[in-house]
Amino acid sequence: MRRSLQTALLLAPAAFILAGSATALAQNKAMPDKSMSHKTISDKALMAKLQKAAPPNVFKGATILNMAPDGSMKVVRKGDNGWTCMDPSGTDPMCADQGGMEWGQAYMSHGAAPQKLGFIYMLRGDNGASNTDPFATGPTKDNNWVKTGAHVMIVGAEAKGMAANYPRSPKADPTMPYVMWAGTPYEHLMLPIR
Ligand SMILES: [Cu+2]
Known part of the structure; x- marks a missing residue:
């Protein structure tokens, strides 16, 4: 990973999340939010949550990010398999590949997908989100x-063609594949697995 990209990534206030207002995110972009202190958990507690968010071998080789009180993301463990696991909101543990990151x-910087x-x-589910x-x-x-x-989740602008074939209704049925945030730059495919 190039240094500049890594730095940008580590300074991200809270990847993907629904923590903090849209305005705060827009103003802060890649800068830690100093105006509020974020709820943090120990690295050990974080690891326990992330372990079940992805298949064991994905988790095993993944880079692990934990959130500092200022909202920046710090590397707890440097991985080697291209995956990154984190739980920036405290309720939505996830592991993303490079495209997902x-x-x-x-999304966080309100930029183009x-x-x-x-x-x-x-794999531990989410804590809820507006589908629109x-x-x-x-x-x-x-909402x-x-x-x-x-x-x-299948994400990124390349996922658009695929997402066109699945329900795009504002009212989602989360027991079947559906498109979240349809019609926005961040629309993506949600695929329940049980
Ligand atoms: Cu999700």
């Missing part, structure tokens, strides 16, 4: 909040 960074395919494991507003931070009566169990 680039997509997450694009990379012209790639990315893959993200979330990528930057919603909690359920409202009209189509949906909670999905164990799943994988």
Whole structure:
């Protein structure tokens, strides 16, 4: 990984998440958020959560990122298999490949999705998300909040053609494959696995 990319990655306030307001994310972009202190967990507790977020061998060789109190991501363990595991929101442990990481960074900075395919494991499920507003931070009566169990995500601009073949309704059925954030630059395929 090039140094510049790695640095940008480590300074990311909270990959993919729904923590912090959209405005705060837009203002901070790649800078740690000094205005609020983030909830942190020990590296050991984090490892236990991440271990079950992906198949054992994916986790075993992955780079592990933990969030510092200032919101920056620090490397707990440097991996060698191309995967990165983290739980920036504290409730959504995940492991992403390189394309998945680039997509997450694009999302956080409100930038264009990379012209790639990315893959993200979330085998412990998520804590819920608006299916229509990528930057919603909690359920409202009209933001189509949906909670999905164990799943994988196909992300990136290259996933668009594939996503066209799956349900794009604002009201998702999370027991079947569906498109999250349809019609936004961050639309992606959600694939429940049990
Ligand atoms: Cu997910």
